[in-house]
Amino acid sequence: MDVSSLLDGMNDKQREAVAAPAQNMLVLAGAGSGKTRVLVHRIAWLMQVEQVPASAILAVTFTNKASAEMRGRVEQLLGGRLFGLWLGTFHGLAHRLLRAHHLDARLPQDFQILDSDDQKRLLRRILKGMNLDEKQWPVRQASGFINARKDEGLRPKDIQILHDPVQQTYQRIYQVYQDTCDRAGLVDFAELLLRAHELWLQKPHILAHYQQRFQHILVDEFQDTNSIQYAWLHMLAGQQARVMIVGDDDQSIYGWRGAKVENIARFLQDFPGSETVRLEQNYRSTGTILKAANTLIANNAERMGKQLWTEGVEGEPIALYGAFNEVDEARFVVERIKQWRQQDGLLAEAAILYRNNAQSRVLEEALIQSRLPYRIYGGLRFFERQEIKDALGYLRLMNNRGDEAAFERIVNTPTRGIGERTLGLVREAARDRQLTLWQSAWALVEEKVLTGRAASAVSRFLALINQLEDETRELPLHVQTDRVIELSGLKAMYQAERGEKAQARVENLEELVSATRQFTPSEDDDMSLLSAFLSHAALEAGESQADQFDDAVQLMTLHSAKGLEFPLVFMVGVEEGMFPSQQSAEESQRLEEERRLAYVGITRAMSKLYISHAETRRLYGKEMFHRPSRFIKELPGDCLEEIRLKATVSRAVPNGRFSQDRVQDTFNETGFRLGQRVRHPKFGEGVVLNFEGADAHSRVQVNFDDGGSKWLVTAYARLEAL
Numbered sequence: 001m002d003v004s005s006l007l008d009g010m011n012d013k014q015r016e017a018v019a020a021p022a023q024n025m026l027v028l029a030g031a032g033s034g035k036t037r038v039l040v041h042r043i044a045w046l047m048q049v050e051q052v053p054a055s056a057i058l059a060v061t062f063t064n065k066a067s068a069e070m071r072g073r074v075e076q077l078l079g080g081r082l083f084g085l086w087l088g089t090f091h092g093l094a095h096r097l098l099r100a101h102h103l104d105a106r107l108p109q110d111f112q113i114l115d116s117d118d119q120k121r122l123l124r125r126i127l128k129g130m131n132l133d134e135k136q137w138p139v140r141q142a143s144g145f146i147n148a149r150k151d152e153g154l155r156p157k158d159i160q161i162l163h164d165p166v167q168q169t170y171q172r173i174y175q176v177y178q179d180t181c182d183r184a185g186l187v188d189f190a191e192l193l194l195r196a197h198e199l200w201l202q203k204p205h206i207l208a209h210y211q212q213r214f215q216h217i218l219v220d221e222f223q224d225t226n227s228i229q230y231a232w233l234h235m236l237a238g239q240q241a242r243v244m245i246v247g248d249d250d251q252s253i254y255g256w257r258g259a260k261v262e263n264i265a266r267f268l269q270d271f272p273g274s275e276t277v278r279l280e281q282n283y284r285s286t287g288t289i290l291k292a293a294n295t296l297i298a299n300n301a302e303r304m305g306k307q308l309w310t311e312g313v314e315g316e317p318i319a320l321y322g323a324f325n326e327v328d329e330a331r332f333v334v335e336r337i338k339q340w341r342q343q344d345g346l347l348a349e350a351a352i353l354y355r356n357n358a359q360s361r362v363l364e365e366a367l368i369q370s371r372l373p374y375r376i377y378g379g380l381r382f383f384e385r386q387e388i389k390d391a392l393g394y395l396r397l398m399n400n401r402g403d404e405a406a407f408e409r410i411v412n413t414p415t416r417g418i419g420e421r422t423l424g425l426v427r428e429a430a431r432d433r434q435l436t437l438w439q440s441a442w443a444l445v446e447e448k449v450l451t452g453r454a455a456s457a458v459s460r461f462l463a464l465i466n467q468l469e470d471e472t473r474e475l476p477l478h479v480q481t482d483r484v485i486e487l488s489g490l491k492a493m494y495q496a497e498r499g500e501k502a503q504a505r506v507e508n509l510e511e512l513v514s515a516t517r518q519f520t521p522s523e524d525d526d527m528s529l530l531s532a533f534l535s536h537a538a539l540e541a542g543e544s545q546a547d548q549f550d551d552a553v554q555l556m557t558l559h560s561a562k563g564l565e566f567p568l569v570f571m572v573g574v575e576e577g578m579f580p581s582q583q584s585a586e587e588s589q590r591l592e593e594e595r596r597l598a599y600v601g602i603t604r605a606m607s608k609l610y611i612s613h614a615e616t617r618r619l620y621g622k623e624m625f626h627r628p629s630r631f632i633k634e635l636p637g638d639c640l641e642e643i644r645l646k647a648t649v650s651r652a653v654p655n656g657r658f659s660q661d662r663v664q665d666t667f668n669e670t671g672f673r674l675g676q677r678v679r680h681p682k683f684g685e686g687v688v689l690n691f692e693g694a695d696a697h698s699r700v701q702v703n704f705d706d707g708g709s710k711w712l713v714t715a716y717a718r719l720e721a722l
């Protein structure tokens with residue numbers, strides 16, 4: 001291939017970075033300036049021009065989705081499949097390393113990954129065992145304490161003996177948790193990184209091997225690396241590797257999880273001779289969107305300072321919609337997506353971004369009602385759904401009897417008469433005698449500590465797992481999975497539940513069988529197919545759902561949207577108390593991080609951006625009243641356009657001011673007005689969301705306080721205005 005084509009369509013600064021001589025380099029630049037593109041081209045350049053073998057390159061991305069995309073793009077540039085290139089997330093790479101050197105890392109070959117849910121479940125049990133009241137020692141606090149220590153590279157023994165009795169207790173919890181995990185071969189996310197780092201520290205010959213191998217290290221989204229990731233990289237790089245990091249301090253959004261933006265400055269110190277390249281031209285967004293993003297982020301005090309400009313068109317104004325409530329907001333978003341599709345837009349070009357995972361449900365319902373396919377990234381991902389985790393629980397226990405989280409999850413799912421009391425005995429014996437739950441259950445049956453129904457229920461369960469393993473060991477993975485779903489009684493259990501949700505659960509179980517059928521382990525995995533699949537499920541958590549090639553609306557949190565871009569973007573729930581959240585509003589550092597998150601959100605949009613907020617919102621079962629977010633007020637007025645409810649009139653809002661007369665002037669023939677509270681004899685009280693038609697045919701849509709929204713014919717509905 002022609003060398004120069006790797007530099008085609010690149011600006012001078014980008015070329016400088018792609019074609020730089022072997023050296024350490026920082027590419028510091030704002031959103032959409034081509035950082036990731038530079039990284040991809042740099043990899044191709046190294047291989048093509050500098051003749052660096054793929055196996056001498058290690059590249060780190062922030063999500064699995066990003067690494068799959070990156071691999072695809074490099075392969076496309078070089079015109080062939082790549083072998084030997086290590087490309088993945090920090091967690092994925094650490095996992096790969098630990099699998100390859102499990103003995104040196106003091107792990108069993110088939111160690112299992114605990115996701116955050118499993119971790120909490122296990123902690124809950126540990127708290128019980130330690131006689132600690134969960135109300136006083138919340139599981140979230142405990143997991144937060146443990147993960148934060150691990151991210152700093154601290155084992156329980158390394159924590160300086162704290163005088164604070166509360167901290168001392170958490171330290172003890174950490175110790176018990178660690179012992180339990182070590183006994184059962186369980187590894188949580190933070191542990192992956194910590195072990196990988198300890199591997200460097202404790203096994204210099206292994207470190208030396210990889211130091212020799214990886215001549216070039218490249219890291220995307222560097223602003224969100226935490227201490228242990230930095231330490232790991234720093235050691236791996238050693239004296240000889242050349243490291244290129246790309247990042248944007250304005251997009252550092254994981255401070256709450258231990259990410260340290262200071263790592264950028266540290267890099268410049270620790271890697272002498274680093275060259276800094278700044279990219280300033282944005283290729284992603286319209287002038288309007290870029291101006292809004294620049295203006296917003298200028299409100300942050302702590303910045304390294306960057307310029308961003310575009311040669312692109314000015315584009316349409318950012319549309320602002322003030323909804324009555326979250327249902328109205330969802331309905332609005334769906335309407336606009338339908339319009340987009342009517343104008344030949346793809347659904348996959350549209351993304352709905354929200355602050356919290358819990359906000360997705362209402363949006364999902366609106367999409368389902370309108371029969372628009374959608375995909376969720378992050379949050380309730382496929383592999384995290386209850387029924388999937390149940391099924392995986394069986395597979396995990398079959399694979400490793402010491403998997404405590406799996407044991408806990410399925411021992412009485414479906415219910416088989418193993419009660420809390422029996423389980424209490426099993427746990428106690430496990431603790432006292434240093435056994436796994438599985439071993440303890442056997443012992444109690446054998447020793448006749450358990451008797452009668454409890455004994456037979458427990459031994460039936462133990463026999464079931466053994467039988468499942470015996471009968472399916474030789475079968476292909478998907479047949480094995482199918483048998484497990486049937487024989488465990490899971491399928492029957494969900495079939496017996498009524499309603500759409502149960503139906504969806506059965507479908508998801510079926511989907512799991514397809515997922516196992518389609519599964520191919522990565523090149524040099526030498527573990528069993530089942531182990532490989534279970535690791536994949538825990539690590540990738542839905543990022544490779546079977547429907548990834550379907551045209552579907554993309555739903556995700558603002559956090560998981562980092563690095564991505566979409567022609568059409570909806571930022572929903574942009575309200576004080578939601579975004580920024582109540583707590584962050586009170587603390588300037590956290591407020592700045594929220595503002596960076598808003599900056600990330602806005603800069604995902606290529607051509608059209610909608611921002612919406614709702615006056616009232618029901619979330620986590622509570623009704624809340626919210627003002628529009630301060631972030632909306634911080635946007636330049638001339639970039640905004642307020643959408644009026646009937647969508648026929650729209651006008652620019654003067655800087656940050658909202659029309660007060662909107663509700664009043666939307667009366668119509670039905671005699672009701674939008675936003676009005678009404679009572680229905682059967683459905684109770686609700687709010688008018690919409691109406692259509694006139695006279696006898698007119699209908700109103702009411703969102704009832706309990707029971708969702710309904711269309712009613714005005715003439716028959718006996719609605720009473722309140």
Ligand SMILES: Nc1ncnc2c1ncn2[C@@H]1O[C@H](COP(=O)(O)OP(=O)(O)OP(=O)(O)O)[C@@H](O)[C@H]1O
Binds near residue numbers: 030283562
């Ligand atoms: N020189 C260029 N000419 C044309 N398009 C470009 C150029 N450089 C980058 N792009 C395009 O601009 C968009 C943004 O690039 P990219 O995703 O690499 O930016 P980024 O800096 O990594 O953004 P983020 O900070 O959001 O991760 C992509 O669609 C990319 O293909």
Ligand SMILES: [Mg+2]
Binds near residue numbers: 035036037220563
């Ligand atoms: Mg990027």
